Amino acid sequence: MATQHSRSAARIMMAPAVILLLGWMLIPLTMTLVFSFKKYLPMRGGDLGWVGFENYVRFVTSSAFWPAVGTTLVIVGGVLVITVVFGVLLAMLLDQPMWGQGIVRLLVIAPFFVMPTVSALVWKNMFMDPVNGLLAHLWKFFGAQPVEWLSDASMTSIIMIVSWQWLPFATLILLTAIQSLDSEQLEAAEMDGAKPLSRFGYIILPHLARAITIVVLIQTIFLLSIFAEIFVTTQGSFGTRTLTYLIFQRVLESQNVGLGSAGGVYAIILANIVAIFLMRIVGKNLDA
Amino acid sequence: MGRITLDKVSKSFGEVEVIPPLDLTIDDGEFVVFVGPSGCGKSTLLRLIAGLEDVSGGEIRIDKQPATHLPPAKRGLAMVFQSYALYPHMSVKKNIAFPMKMAGIPEAEQERKIADAAAALNLTDYLDRRPGQLSGGQRQRVAIGRAIVREPAAFLFDEPLSNLDAALRVGMRMEISELHKKLATTMIYVTHDQVEAMTMADKIVVLRAGVIEQVGSPLELYREPRNLFVAGFIGSPKMNLVTGAGDLMQGAATIGVRPEHTAASKTEGRWKGVVGVSEHLGSDTFLHVHETGLAETVTVRVGGEFDANHGDTVYLTPEEDKIHRFDGEGLRIA
Numbered sequence: 001m002a003t004q005h006s007r008s009a010a011r012i013m014m015a016p017a018v019i020l021l022l023g024w025m026l027i028p029l030t031m032t033l034v035f036s037f038k039k040y041l042p043m044r045g046g047d048l049g050w051v052g053f054e055n056y057v058r059f060v061t062s063s064a065f066w067p068a069v070g071t072t073l074v075i076v077g078g079v080l081v082i083t084v085v086f087g088v089l090l091a092m093l094l095d096q097p098m099w100g101q102g103i104v105r106l107l108v109i110a111p112f113f114v115m116p117t118v119s120a121l122v123w124k125n126m127f128m129d130p131v132n133g134l135l136a137h138l139w140k141f142f143g144a145q146p147v148e149w150l151s152d153a154s155m156t157s158i159i160m161i162v163s164w165q166w167l168p169f170a171t172l173i174l175l176t177a178i179q180s181l182d183s184e185q186l187e188a189a190e191m192d193g194a195k196p197l198s199r200f201g202y203i204i205l206p207h208l209a210r211a212i213t214i215v216v217l218i219q220t221i222f223l224l225s226i227f228a229e230i231f232v233t234t235q236g237s238f239g240t241r242t243l244t245y246l247i248f249q250r251v252l253e254s255q256n257v258g259l260g261s262a263g264g265v266y267a268i269i270l271a272n273i274v275a276i277f278l279m280r281i282v283g284k285n286l287d288a
Numbered sequence: 289m290g291r292i293t294l295d296k297v298s299k300s301f302g303e304v305e306v307i308p309p310l311d312l313t314i315d316d317g318e319f320v321v322f323v324g325p326s327g328c329g330k331s332t333l334l335r336l337i338a339g340l341e342d343v344s345g346g347e348i349r350i351d352k353q354p355a356t357h358l359p360p361a362k363r364g365l366a367m368v369f370q371s372y373a374l375y376p377h378m379s380v381k382k383n384i385a386f387p388m389k390m391a392g393i394p395e396a397e398q399e400r401k402i403a404d405a406a407a408a409l410n411l412t413d414y415l416d417r418r419p420g421q422l423s424g425g426q427r428q429r430v431a432i433g434r435a436i437v438r439e440p441a442a443f444l445f446d447e448p449l450s451n452l453d454a455a456l457r458v459g460m461r462m463e464i465s466e467l468h469k470k471l472a473t474t475m476i477y478v479t480h481d482q483v484e485a486m487t488m489a490d491k492i493v494v495l496r497a498g499v500i501e502q503v504g505s506p507l508e509l510y511r512e513p514r515n516l517f518v519a520g521f522i523g524s525p526k527m528n529l530v531t532g533a534g535d536l537m538q539g540a541a542t543i544g545v546r547p548e549h550t551a552a553s554k555t556e557g558r559w560k561g562v563v564g565v566s567e568h569l570g571s572d573t574f575l576h577v578h579e580t581g582l583a584e585t586v587t588v589r590v591g592g593e594f595d596a597n598h599g600d601t602v603y604l605t606p607e608e609d610k611i612h613r614f615d616g617e618g619l620r621i622a
Contacts, residue, residue: 187340188373192387192434193361202386206377 036261043255055262064246069270071155072242076223076274078159079166083219084212086163087170092204094171095178105175112168116228123161124150124233154238161229166222170215177211178204217278224271243267290351290441290474291316292337297346299332299498306332307498309346314442314476314491319468322478323485323521324495330478331446333495337476338367338444350441361390366435367444370451372427374419374434380406381415384433391438405433408467425456432467442474449484461487482522486510494518516618519544525574525589527612530582533559536606540613540621547574547587549610552594557603561586563596577602 036055039048059065094105111119127134128149136146149157181204189199227244234240236249247267251260292314299307307329314320322330335341337348339360348356355363366387374383384405388398406412409429419427428448435443445464449457465488468475479485485492486506494501494509494517502514506522513519519527527544536558537543551557552575561577564585570592577586588604596602613621 182371182373184369184371184373185375187360188367188369188434189375189386190340191338191360191365191367192438193390194386195390198390202378203375206375209377 032261032264034261035257036265038258040257041255042257051258055258056265059250059259059262059266064241067239068241068243068246071240072224072244072270074155075159075162075226075242076220078155079162079223080216080219082159082163083166083170084215086167087174087215088205088208088212090167090171091174091178094175109168109172111165112172114165116165116226117232119165120161120229120232123157123164128157150234151238154234154240158229158233158240161233162223162226165229166219169219173211173215174208177208181207217275220274220278221271224267224274243270290314292442292474292476293349293352294337295347295349297333297336297348298344299329299336299341300344305344305498307336310498310500312493312500312503314474316474317472319465319475319477319488319490320493321485321489321491322476322493322495323480323482324501325521326480328495329498330480330495332498334367334444334446334476334478338365339363340367364438364441365444366438366440366442367446368428368431368435368448370447372419372431372448372451374427374430376419379416379418380411380422380430380433383419383430384437387434387438401437402433405436408436408470409433424452425460428452428460429463432464436467436471440473442476445475445477447478447480449479450481457484464488483524486522492522494521512620513544513612514620516542516544516614519612519614519620525587528583528586528588529614530580530586533582536608536611538613541616542614542618544612544614545586545606546610547589549607550586550588551605551607552577552588552590552596553603553605554596554600555603557605559586559604561602561604563598563600563602565598566596568592575602577604580604 037050037052039051039054040046041048090108094101094108098104114122125133130136130146130148133146133149135149139146147153185203185207186199189203194202225244226242227248230236230240230242230245231248236242236245241249243263244267247260247263250256250263254260294310294312296309296311297307298305298309310333322333324330332341336343339355339358343356346356347354350363350365375386378386381402384402385398388401393401402415403412406415409432411426411429411433414422414426414430419430422430431448448464449460452460461484464475464477468488477484477488489506491503492506492509493503496517502509502518504512509518509522513522513527516529520529523546525547527546528550529542529544531537531542533543559580559582561580564576564578566576567574573590573592573594573596575588575590575594575596577588578584580586586604588602590596615621
């Protein structure tokens with residue numbers, strides 16, 4: 001029961017944090033918007049004045065734009081499918097009582113604590129290296145020709161690396177959801193004659209719907225901006241150039257800040273479209 | 289048909305034996321209540337019959353068929369859980385249809401059975417709602433509806449009324465009793481509430497620490513409790529168990545006198561005491577009498593007109609032919 005006085009005191013005390021966060025968001029956003037309407041080439045003359053929508057037109061008409069959008073969506077979609085499917089399976093496995101449960105759970109969660117750059121490097125050099133990688137040795141052990149992962153199966157590789165990083169997150173959220181399932185419901189279903197697969201389909205999965213929605217929403221937001229994994233592995237080649245990476249290349253490799261900023265604005269719009277889309281599809285699970 | 293036989297059934301969780309070997313027969317069409325204090329193993333026993341727990345020893349037979357190792361679904365029993373265990377994401381209709389859907393019963397027959405069950409349980413107007421939109425009593429009825437449509441050999445109820453408020457509980461008690469009369473199917477009902485046991489049961493099984501203390505009809509248990517535990521457990525308020533009552537003992541170690549079999553007077557009587565608390569229910573008054581020298585408190589039921597307040601002196605006289613006598617080991621002396 002806050003009084004008028006304590007409420008205004010609370011507002012004043014929260015103000016510094018709110019203002020800082022607002023500035024943190026608004027200043028880069030405004031600068032991106034300003035740059036996107038300018039011809040700005042840092043090493044080739046600097047600020048060359050306003051150009052209207054020219055950057056926007058150039059960015060979309062570039063031959064790299066649509067493939068980049070496609071790549072982004074394939075990576076996001078692929079990682080979502082893998083993390084949700086395996087996340088549900090792992091969560092059910094970890095929910096079983098077993099010896100050393102605490103340690104096993106900790107180990108499963110561990111990949112989430114590894115920095116994206118580090119995990120991508122580990123995958124690149126220790127697993128996917130066609131000469132010395134663990135996978136190459138495995139292939140050779142079975143007499144097969146080692147796969148050149150990052151060039152021949154570049155998208156698969158990136159999806160694998162990113163999924164490995166995000167699987168713990170999905171597992172963790174889904175595990176807590178599974179633990180909140182009333183065991184009497186499962187017993188009732190068992191008595192009602194539901195086989196294990198029906199129990200999964202009719203009881204467990206609907207119970208997890210809300211948690212899956214949250215996993216999908218949060219992961220989508222983060223996956224749209226993955227960068228480090230691509231930077232340290234393929235550098236955007238072999239068809240792995242995402243929208244984020246394209247923007248990076250425009251700004252830093254081509255030294256064209258205006259063009260890159262226009263791309264950034266497109267990325268914001270794309271992220272919002274995807275978010276609205278997802279909210280529409282899965283959002284109804286949240287108000288049940 | 290629903291005759292259930294337990295033959296030396298026992299259950300241990302690890303080292304702990306919660307149910308020592310136990311024999312029990314439940315006849316077809318009987319309403320059997322398992323009653324006992326918390327942790328006496330009554331729910332475990334029910335879960336063993338349901339097949340939700342594996343027995344550690346002994347055999348369960350349903351209709352003379354061995355069912356010890358049958359999975360729950362194959363035993364032909366339906367269970368109503370304490371938490372109702374309704375499927376929250378399904379409508380009432382789908383909840384009731386679920387067991388039939390699992391059994392692959394044709395749609396038309398499902399519809400007919402749902403309509404029948406809904407009519408019988410006053411759920412017709414709520415079929416499209418989700419369990420979360422129903423009151424406690426309605427959820428309870430949905431759970432029962434889900435059990436009825438399976439046409440089971442026996443219904444198992446695991447403390448089904450303990451989440452309801454007192455008024456609703458009395459109503460549901462009647463509904464379940466009526467349902468039993470109508471269906472004439474075997475019902476096994478677990479409760480810790482001896483009022484539920486007394487009012488609903490054909491046969492009561494009193495359990496303590498996994499051991500059957502007595503099996504009998506409600507009135508048998510009331511009139512002839514086999515030992516001190518049953519004597520103290522059945523009846524409300526509890527029977528007064530007293531020692532050192534002089535010539536009334538007749539060689540017994542403990543005698544029991546029910547509050548309703550004791551008369552109170554302000555002027556004369558066998559035992560003298562001081563009124564502690566008097567509970568006025570209107571029709572009756574329960575006096576909790578101290579300082580009788582027999583037990584810490586002796587409870588006595590008197591008419592609602594009897595006027596006694598805290599600190600008054602009263603005289604109590606037990607009806608001698610209704611005194612229960614128990615020996616040193618707590619067993620009834622015939």
